[in-house]
Amino acid sequence: MYKDNPALGTNEAYVPGLTTEYVSKTYGIPIADVAKLGSAENPFGPSPKAAEVVMSARKIDNYPDWTASALREKIAEKYGYKPEQVICGAGETEIIPWIIRVFSSKGDKVLMYVPAFPIYHMVAENEGRVPVFIGMGDDLDFKWDDYIAAIKDDVRIVFLTNPHSPTGRLIPNEQIRTVCKAAKGRLVVLDEAYIHYSNTNGGMDLLKEFDNLIVLRTFSKVYGLAGLRIGFGISTPEIITPLMHIKPTWNMGQLQSAGAVAALDDDEYVKKTVEAIAEMRKYIVDEIGKMKGRYSVVGEPCSNFFLLKIEDRGLDSTTLFNELLKRGVIVKDGSVSFIGLGKRYMRIDVSLKKHMDRLLRALSEIHPVR
Ligand SMILES: Cc1ncc(COP(=O)(O)O)c(C=O)c1O
Numbered sequence: 001m002y003k004d005n006p007a008l009g010t011n012e013a014y015v016p017g018l019t020t021e022y023v024s025k026t027y028g029i030p031i032a033d034v035a036k037l038g039s040a041e042n043p044f045g046p047s048p049k050a051a052e053v054v055m056s057a058r059k060i061d062n063y064p065d066w067t068a069s070a071l072r073e074k075i076a077e078k079y080g081y082k083p084e085q086v087i088c089g090a091g092e093t094e095i096i097p098w099i100i101r102v103f104s105s106k107g108d109k110v111l112m113y114v115p116a117f118p119i120y121h122m123v124a125e126n127e128g129r130v131p132v133f134i135g136m137g138d139d140l141d142f143k144w145d146d147y148i149a150a151i152k153d154d155v156r157i158v159f160l161t162n163p164h165s166p167t168g169r170l171i172p173n174e175q176i177r178t179v180c181k182a183a184k185g186r187l188v189v190l191d192e193a194y195i196h197y198s199n200t201n202g203g204m205d206l207l208k209e210f211d212n213l214i215v216l217r218t219f220s221k222v223y224g225l226a227g228l229r230i231g232f233g234i235s236t237p238e239i240i241t242p243l244m245h246i247k248p249t250w251n252m253g254q255l256q257s258a259g260a261v262a263a264l265d266d267d268e269y270v271k272k273t274v275e276a277i278a279e280m281r282k283y284i285v286d287e288i289g290k291m292k293g294r295y296s297v298v299g300e301p302c303s304n305f306f307l308l309k310i311e312d313r314g315l316d317s318t319t320l321f322n323e324l325l326k327r328g329v330i331v332k333d334g335s336v337s338f339i340g341l342g343k344r345y346m347r348i349d350v351s352l353k354k355h356m357d358r359l360l361r362a363l364s365e366i367h368p369v370r
Pocket residue numbers: 039040090091092093094117161165191193217218219220226230231
Protein backbone atom coordinates (compact mmCIF):
# COMPACT_ATOMS: atom_id res chain seq x y z
CA MET A 1 0.00 0.00 0.00
CA TYR A 2 1.35 3.38 -0.94
CA LYS A 3 0.27 4.73 2.45
CA ASP A 4 3.24 2.91 3.98
CA ASN A 5 5.38 5.59 2.37
CA PRO A 6 4.16 9.09 3.30
CA ALA A 7 6.31 10.61 0.52
CA LEU A 8 3.90 9.16 -2.06
CA GLY A 9 0.90 10.86 -0.49
CA THR A 10 2.20 14.43 -0.61
CA ASN A 11 1.29 16.89 -3.28
CA GLU A 12 4.92 17.71 -3.90
CA ALA A 13 5.90 17.04 -7.48
CA TYR A 14 8.66 18.31 -9.72
CA VAL A 15 8.18 22.00 -10.55
CA PRO A 16 9.03 22.43 -14.22
CA GLY A 17 9.95 25.71 -15.92
CA LEU A 18 6.91 27.50 -17.41
CA THR A 19 6.18 27.29 -21.15
CA THR A 20 6.40 30.17 -23.63
CA GLU A 21 2.76 29.52 -24.63
CA TYR A 22 1.56 30.00 -21.04
CA VAL A 23 3.47 33.25 -20.56
CA SER A 24 2.49 34.60 -23.97
CA LYS A 25 -1.21 33.92 -23.32
CA THR A 26 -1.23 35.10 -19.70
CA TYR A 27 0.68 38.35 -20.24
CA GLY A 28 -0.22 39.11 -23.88
CA ILE A 29 3.38 39.01 -25.10
CA PRO A 30 4.11 37.72 -28.64
CA ILE A 31 5.44 34.19 -28.35
CA ALA A 32 8.66 35.00 -30.23
CA ASP A 33 9.49 37.70 -27.67
CA VAL A 34 9.17 35.49 -24.60
CA ALA A 35 12.59 34.63 -23.15
CA LYS A 36 12.38 31.02 -21.93
CA LEU A 37 15.26 30.85 -19.47
CA GLY A 38 14.06 28.29 -16.96
CA SER A 39 14.72 24.82 -18.40
CA ALA A 40 18.32 24.97 -19.74
CA GLU A 41 17.29 23.78 -23.20
CA ASN A 42 19.20 24.56 -26.38
CA PRO A 43 17.91 27.95 -27.68
CA PHE A 44 19.02 27.03 -31.22
CA GLY A 45 16.64 24.05 -31.31
CA PRO A 46 17.38 20.39 -31.98
CA SER A 47 20.52 18.99 -33.60
CA PRO A 48 19.65 19.23 -37.34
CA LYS A 49 20.99 15.73 -37.99
CA ALA A 50 18.78 14.28 -35.26
CA ALA A 51 15.74 16.28 -36.39
CA GLU A 52 16.13 15.07 -39.97
CA VAL A 53 16.27 11.42 -38.96
CA VAL A 54 13.32 11.73 -36.57
CA MET A 55 11.11 13.69 -38.99
CA SER A 56 11.69 11.30 -41.88
CA ALA A 57 11.32 8.09 -39.85
CA ARG A 58 8.68 5.70 -41.21
CA LYS A 59 9.63 2.46 -39.52
CA ILE A 60 7.61 2.72 -36.36
CA ASP A 61 5.26 -0.23 -36.74
CA ASN A 62 7.59 -2.81 -35.17
CA TYR A 63 8.71 -3.01 -31.58
CA PRO A 64 12.10 -1.42 -31.07
CA ASP A 65 15.20 -3.40 -30.14
CA TRP A 66 14.62 -3.61 -26.37
CA THR A 67 18.29 -3.02 -25.52
CA ALA A 68 18.64 -0.03 -27.89
CA SER A 69 21.73 -1.80 -29.20
CA ALA A 70 22.47 0.60 -32.08
CA LEU A 71 22.57 3.53 -29.68
CA ARG A 72 24.54 1.66 -27.02
CA GLU A 73 27.12 0.72 -29.65
CA LYS A 74 27.35 4.29 -30.90
CA ILE A 75 27.78 5.69 -27.39
CA ALA A 76 30.35 3.01 -26.52
CA GLU A 77 32.35 3.78 -29.65
CA LYS A 78 32.22 7.54 -29.08
CA TYR A 79 33.52 7.36 -25.52
CA GLY A 80 35.85 4.35 -25.81
CA TYR A 81 33.86 1.79 -23.81
CA LYS A 82 31.96 -1.44 -24.59
CA PRO A 83 28.22 -1.57 -25.40
CA GLU A 84 27.59 -3.74 -22.31
CA GLN A 85 28.85 -0.80 -20.25
CA VAL A 86 26.03 1.47 -21.50
CA ILE A 87 22.36 1.78 -20.56
CA CYS A 88 19.84 4.11 -22.22
CA GLY A 89 16.70 5.62 -20.83
CA ALA A 90 14.03 8.22 -21.48
CA GLY A 91 16.36 10.89 -20.15
CA GLU A 92 18.60 10.68 -17.11
CA THR A 93 15.41 11.16 -15.16
CA GLU A 94 14.33 7.62 -16.06
CA ILE A 95 17.70 6.10 -15.15
CA ILE A 96 18.11 7.76 -11.73
CA PRO A 97 15.23 5.79 -10.09
CA TRP A 98 16.61 2.49 -11.43
CA ILE A 99 19.97 3.28 -9.86
CA ILE A 100 18.37 4.08 -6.51
CA ARG A 101 16.26 0.91 -6.59
CA VAL A 102 19.11 -1.39 -7.58
CA PHE A 103 21.96 -0.01 -5.48
CA SER A 104 20.21 0.83 -2.22
CA SER A 105 17.54 -0.68 0.01
CA LYS A 106 14.69 0.87 1.95
CA GLY A 107 16.03 3.04 4.78
CA ASP A 108 19.48 3.39 3.20
CA LYS A 109 20.96 6.85 2.87
CA VAL A 110 21.62 8.70 -0.37
CA LEU A 111 24.08 11.59 -0.26
CA MET A 112 23.64 14.83 -2.15
CA TYR A 113 24.46 18.52 -1.92
CA VAL A 114 21.71 20.95 -1.12
CA PRO A 115 20.80 22.67 -3.37
CA ALA A 116 20.92 20.05 -6.15
CA PHE A 117 18.78 18.66 -8.97
CA PRO A 118 15.51 17.94 -7.07
CA ILE A 119 14.90 14.58 -8.75
CA TYR A 120 17.66 13.01 -6.59
CA HIS A 121 15.88 13.60 -3.31
CA MET A 122 12.36 13.18 -4.70
CA VAL A 123 13.15 9.74 -6.11
CA ALA A 124 15.03 8.72 -2.97
CA GLU A 125 12.04 9.69 -0.81
CA ASN A 126 9.55 8.02 -3.17
CA GLU A 127 11.55 4.80 -2.93
CA GLY A 128 11.76 4.94 0.88
CA ARG A 129 15.43 5.91 0.96
CA VAL A 130 16.72 8.72 3.15
CA PRO A 131 18.39 11.71 1.50
CA VAL A 132 21.37 13.14 3.38
CA PHE A 133 21.72 16.80 2.47
CA ILE A 134 25.12 18.46 2.68
CA GLY A 135 24.90 22.24 2.69
CA MET A 136 27.09 24.37 0.43
CA GLY A 137 29.20 27.29 1.63
CA ASP A 138 28.23 30.96 2.00
CA ASP A 139 29.03 31.58 -1.65
CA LEU A 140 27.39 28.27 -2.59
CA ASP A 141 30.82 26.71 -2.93
CA PHE A 142 31.40 22.97 -2.46
CA LYS A 143 32.18 21.79 1.07
CA TRP A 144 34.30 18.75 0.26
CA ASP A 145 35.44 17.94 3.80
CA ASP A 146 31.80 17.84 4.92
CA TYR A 147 30.84 15.78 1.89
CA ILE A 148 33.52 13.17 2.40
CA ALA A 149 32.89 13.00 6.17
CA ALA A 150 29.21 12.26 5.45
CA ILE A 151 30.02 9.08 3.49
CA LYS A 152 29.19 6.81 6.42
CA ASP A 153 28.38 3.07 6.45
CA ASP A 154 24.63 3.47 5.86
CA VAL A 155 25.18 5.72 2.79
CA ARG A 156 24.83 3.55 -0.32
CA ILE A 157 24.76 6.13 -3.13
CA VAL A 158 26.67 9.39 -3.53
CA PHE A 159 25.46 11.96 -6.08
CA LEU A 160 27.68 14.50 -7.82
CA THR A 161 26.55 16.95 -10.50
CA ASN A 162 29.18 18.25 -12.87
CA PRO A 163 28.78 21.11 -13.58
CA HIS A 164 26.61 21.47 -10.53
CA SER A 165 23.06 22.73 -10.83
CA PRO A 166 21.99 25.34 -9.87
CA THR A 167 25.42 27.01 -9.43
CA GLY A 168 27.12 25.91 -12.66
CA ARG A 169 30.31 25.16 -10.69
CA LEU A 170 32.66 22.60 -12.23
CA ILE A 171 34.11 19.77 -10.11
CA PRO A 172 37.80 19.08 -10.88
CA ASN A 173 38.53 15.43 -11.74
CA GLU A 174 40.90 15.25 -8.78
CA GLN A 175 37.96 15.95 -6.49
CA ILE A 176 35.79 13.33 -8.17
CA ARG A 177 38.66 10.86 -7.60
CA THR A 178 38.73 11.71 -3.89
CA VAL A 179 34.98 11.10 -3.61
CA CYS A 180 35.17 7.77 -5.50
CA LYS A 181 37.99 6.60 -3.21
CA ALA A 182 36.13 7.66 -0.05
CA ALA A 183 32.96 5.96 -1.35
CA LYS A 184 34.64 2.60 -1.93
CA GLY A 185 31.97 -0.13 -1.88
CA ARG A 186 29.20 2.39 -2.62
CA LEU A 187 28.05 3.80 -5.94
CA VAL A 188 29.04 7.31 -7.04
CA VAL A 189 26.59 8.78 -9.58
CA LEU A 190 28.25 11.51 -11.63
CA ASP A 191 25.50 13.46 -13.40
CA GLU A 192 27.08 15.31 -16.33
CA ALA A 193 23.95 16.69 -17.99
CA TYR A 194 25.67 20.02 -18.71
CA ILE A 195 29.26 18.90 -19.23
CA HIS A 196 29.61 20.09 -22.85
CA TYR A 197 29.29 23.69 -21.72
CA SER A 198 32.34 23.35 -19.47
CA ASN A 199 34.61 22.68 -22.45
CA THR A 200 36.17 19.76 -20.57
CA ASN A 201 35.75 16.00 -20.96
CA GLY A 202 34.37 15.87 -17.43
CA GLY A 203 34.76 12.67 -15.46
CA MET A 204 34.08 10.15 -18.23
CA ASP A 205 37.71 8.93 -18.28
CA LEU A 206 37.56 8.18 -14.55
CA LEU A 207 35.50 5.10 -15.41
CA LYS A 208 38.83 3.51 -16.30
CA GLU A 209 40.04 4.03 -12.71
CA PHE A 210 36.96 3.31 -10.59
CA ASP A 211 34.49 0.41 -10.58
CA ASN A 212 32.07 2.21 -8.23
CA LEU A 213 31.28 5.06 -10.65
CA ILE A 214 28.43 5.59 -13.13
CA VAL A 215 28.47 8.63 -15.42
CA LEU A 216 25.10 9.95 -16.63
CA ARG A 217 24.65 12.13 -19.69
CA THR A 218 21.64 13.45 -21.58
CA PHE A 219 20.57 14.47 -25.08
CA SER A 220 18.20 17.06 -23.57
CA LYS A 221 20.70 19.88 -23.25
CA VAL A 222 23.40 20.58 -25.85
CA TYR A 223 21.77 18.31 -28.49
CA GLY A 224 18.44 20.14 -28.11
CA LEU A 225 16.40 16.94 -27.79
CA ALA A 226 14.66 17.45 -24.43
CA GLY A 227 11.29 16.54 -25.97
CA LEU A 228 12.57 13.29 -27.45
CA ARG A 229 13.68 11.96 -24.02
CA ILE A 230 17.07 10.24 -24.20
CA GLY A 231 19.78 9.85 -21.60
CA PHE A 232 22.40 7.24 -20.85
CA GLY A 233 24.68 5.87 -18.19
CA ILE A 234 28.15 4.35 -18.58
CA SER A 235 29.77 2.15 -15.95
CA THR A 236 31.11 -1.37 -15.48
CA PRO A 237 29.09 -4.30 -16.91
CA GLU A 238 28.54 -5.41 -13.27
CA ILE A 239 26.67 -2.18 -12.60
CA ILE A 240 24.89 -1.96 -15.96
CA THR A 241 23.58 -5.58 -16.04
CA PRO A 242 21.19 -5.30 -13.05
CA LEU A 243 19.98 -1.95 -14.36
CA MET A 244 19.12 -3.62 -17.68
CA HIS A 245 16.96 -6.07 -15.72
CA ILE A 246 15.11 -3.29 -13.93
CA LYS A 247 14.43 -1.02 -16.91
CA PRO A 248 11.02 -1.29 -18.60
CA THR A 249 11.62 -3.63 -21.54
CA TRP A 250 10.80 -1.34 -24.49
CA ASN A 251 11.63 1.96 -22.83
CA MET A 252 13.55 3.29 -25.83
CA GLY A 253 11.41 3.92 -28.91
CA GLN A 254 12.75 3.82 -32.49
CA LEU A 255 12.71 7.59 -32.81
CA GLN A 256 14.56 8.21 -29.57
CA SER A 257 17.34 5.81 -30.49
CA ALA A 258 17.63 6.90 -34.12
CA GLY A 259 17.62 10.58 -33.17
CA ALA A 260 20.31 10.09 -30.55
CA VAL A 261 22.53 8.07 -32.91
CA ALA A 262 22.33 10.88 -35.46
CA ALA A 263 22.95 13.54 -32.80
CA LEU A 264 26.19 11.86 -31.77
CA ASP A 265 27.50 12.58 -35.28
CA ASP A 266 26.54 16.24 -35.01
CA ASP A 267 29.79 17.50 -33.49
CA GLU A 268 29.58 20.63 -35.57
CA TYR A 269 26.25 21.56 -33.97
CA VAL A 270 27.58 20.87 -30.49
CA LYS A 271 30.63 23.05 -31.15
CA LYS A 272 28.55 25.93 -32.52
CA THR A 273 26.15 25.77 -29.60
CA VAL A 274 28.90 25.61 -26.97
CA GLU A 275 30.78 28.55 -28.55
CA ALA A 276 27.68 30.70 -28.80
CA ILE A 277 26.64 29.96 -25.22
CA ALA A 278 30.17 30.68 -23.94
CA GLU A 279 30.10 34.06 -25.67
CA MET A 280 26.68 34.93 -24.26
CA ARG A 281 27.71 33.69 -20.80
CA LYS A 282 30.59 36.13 -20.79
CA TYR A 283 28.25 38.89 -21.96
CA ILE A 284 25.59 38.32 -19.33
CA VAL A 285 28.10 37.82 -16.49
CA ASP A 286 29.84 41.09 -17.46
CA GLU A 287 26.56 43.00 -17.71
CA ILE A 288 25.27 41.74 -14.36
CA GLY A 289 28.67 42.66 -12.93
CA LYS A 290 27.68 46.28 -13.68
CA MET A 291 24.60 45.98 -11.43
CA LYS A 292 26.59 45.96 -8.20
CA GLY A 293 24.54 46.22 -5.03
CA ARG A 294 21.45 44.94 -6.83
CA TYR A 295 22.42 41.62 -8.39
CA SER A 296 25.47 39.38 -8.73
CA VAL A 297 26.41 36.09 -10.38
CA VAL A 298 27.42 33.20 -8.10
CA GLY A 299 30.92 31.83 -8.83
CA GLU A 300 32.12 31.26 -12.38
CA PRO A 301 29.42 29.28 -14.17
CA CYS A 302 30.64 26.53 -16.54
CA SER A 303 27.12 25.68 -17.70
CA ASN A 304 24.38 27.05 -19.96
CA PHE A 305 22.77 28.72 -16.93
CA PHE A 306 23.97 30.86 -14.06
CA LEU A 307 22.77 31.51 -10.55
CA LEU A 308 21.72 35.10 -9.98
CA LYS A 309 21.96 36.40 -6.43
CA ILE A 310 19.60 39.18 -5.43
CA GLU A 311 21.79 41.51 -3.37
CA ASP A 312 19.08 44.06 -2.58
CA ARG A 313 17.28 43.02 0.60
CA GLY A 314 14.10 44.75 -0.60
CA LEU A 315 13.52 42.10 -3.25
CA ASP A 316 13.00 38.35 -2.93
CA SER A 317 13.16 35.63 -5.56
CA THR A 318 9.42 35.04 -5.83
CA THR A 319 8.66 38.74 -6.32
CA LEU A 320 11.43 38.99 -8.90
CA PHE A 321 10.20 35.81 -10.62
CA ASN A 322 6.68 37.23 -10.99
CA GLU A 323 7.92 40.64 -12.14
CA LEU A 324 10.14 38.98 -14.75
CA LEU A 325 7.21 36.90 -16.00
CA LYS A 326 5.16 40.05 -16.57
CA ARG A 327 8.02 41.24 -18.77
CA GLY A 328 8.12 37.99 -20.74
CA VAL A 329 11.10 36.41 -19.00
CA ILE A 330 10.81 32.88 -17.59
CA VAL A 331 13.45 31.83 -15.05
CA LYS A 332 13.63 29.38 -12.13
CA ASP A 333 12.72 30.79 -8.73
CA GLY A 334 15.38 29.23 -6.51
CA SER A 335 13.03 29.07 -3.53
CA VAL A 336 10.51 26.97 -5.48
CA SER A 337 12.77 24.82 -7.64
CA PHE A 338 15.57 23.93 -5.20
CA ILE A 339 15.04 23.01 -1.57
CA GLY A 340 17.45 24.74 0.76
CA LEU A 341 18.29 27.60 -1.58
CA GLY A 342 16.20 30.27 0.12
CA LYS A 343 14.69 33.46 -1.24
CA ARG A 344 17.65 35.23 -2.81
CA TYR A 345 18.51 33.19 -5.91
CA MET A 346 17.25 32.56 -9.45
CA ARG A 347 18.63 30.02 -11.91
CA ILE A 348 18.68 31.64 -15.33
CA ASP A 349 19.63 30.13 -18.71
CA VAL A 350 22.28 31.60 -20.96
CA SER A 351 20.51 32.05 -24.28
CA LEU A 352 20.24 34.22 -27.39
CA LYS A 353 21.41 37.85 -27.21
CA LYS A 354 17.84 39.16 -27.65
CA HIS A 355 16.72 37.10 -24.65
CA MET A 356 19.70 38.20 -22.55
CA ASP A 357 18.91 41.82 -23.39
CA ARG A 358 15.24 41.37 -22.47
CA LEU A 359 16.39 39.89 -19.15
CA LEU A 360 18.83 42.76 -18.51
CA ARG A 361 16.19 45.37 -19.34
CA ALA A 362 13.71 43.70 -17.02
CA LEU A 363 16.24 43.36 -14.18
CA SER A 364 17.09 47.04 -14.37
CA GLU A 365 13.41 48.06 -14.45
CA ILE A 366 12.34 46.04 -11.42
CA HIS A 367 12.77 47.98 -8.22
CA PRO A 368 12.61 46.72 -4.67
CA VAL A 369 9.59 47.47 -2.53
CA ARG A 370 10.78 49.64 0.38
C1 LIG B 1 21.43 18.19 -13.22
C2 LIG B 1 20.42 17.59 -14.13
N1 LIG B 1 20.47 16.29 -14.42
C3 LIG B 1 19.56 15.71 -15.23
C4 LIG B 1 18.54 16.45 -15.80
C5 LIG B 1 17.47 15.80 -16.61
O1 LIG B 1 17.90 15.29 -17.76
P1 LIG B 1 16.95 14.44 -18.69
O2 LIG B 1 16.20 15.40 -19.55
O3 LIG B 1 17.94 13.62 -19.43
O4 LIG B 1 16.03 13.61 -17.87
C6 LIG B 1 18.44 17.81 -15.53
C7 LIG B 1 17.34 18.57 -16.13
O5 LIG B 1 17.11 19.68 -16.00
C8 LIG B 1 19.39 18.39 -14.67
O6 LIG B 1 19.32 19.68 -14.35
